[in-house]
Amino acid sequence: MGVLHVASGPELTAGDLYDLLRLRVDVFVVEQECPYPELDGRDLLPSTVHLWWRPDSAVLGCLRLLDEGDAVRVGRVCTAASARGTGVGAKLMAAAVDRIGDRPSVLGAQVQAQGLYARFGYTPVGESYVEDGIPHIEMRR
Template identity: 65%
Template sequence: MYSAKGDEITVAELYPLLRLRVDVFVVEQECPYPELDGRDLLPTTVHVWWQPGEEVLGCLRLLRDQDGAHRIGRVCTALSARGSGLGALLMKSAMEHVGDEAAVLEAQTYALDFYARFGFVPEGERYLEDGIEHQTMRRGAVSGARA
């Protein structure tokens, strides 16, 4: 598993992550949205990815919300890697970065049980984003963690 902060990631590392995200979220899921949102290069952003060869097979990113919570997003795997357990490995790595602190994510509803395995619980009402049903999920800070 690889990781890099937004202000340390190289162009050669970031480009395949962006390509995978566009392939999955924009092309495959047919959701034309502004994938390049200006947050990938922030020093508080952390990218996590798996690249066993030339091709990136999965990635995600961690952001920091205004309240200090970690925000996990852009979790995706290449079609060829689905069902291999890679998504769980990516989330395990993300949770190592989060540690005992609070975290939030916006899950596509088919993945609610997947994220629940990592301690996330639904919060609020389900909503549509780009025609796909989503649910906010949150994991509170673990006792003894700093705020």
């Protein structure tokens, strides 16, 4: 089944942070072949909130919420290859939207994933753009 975990940056244990970073690197850097600076200095900020799905010892999906003042940015949304199509991403997004509440929120969606975000009230804004060789589109809710 699984368990949803939520923690602000300072509440993360070293083990949790390692597991989140490992999944993000596995998905974004290795699988999608996007070498980028994963360690951006924002994961441990008090205002950053991490959500992740862990049924046992392995994290199957995660995302983070960044407070950008006028909006909350949903980012680093990823699901382990072994858990795709199981609803993990939808569970994480539902929890994120619940946590965000009525505040405006934004995200940079990979174009092929915009259907997932549309289910939670996000709509495309502007034109698509290429980031790390992958088409993206800004979405707002």
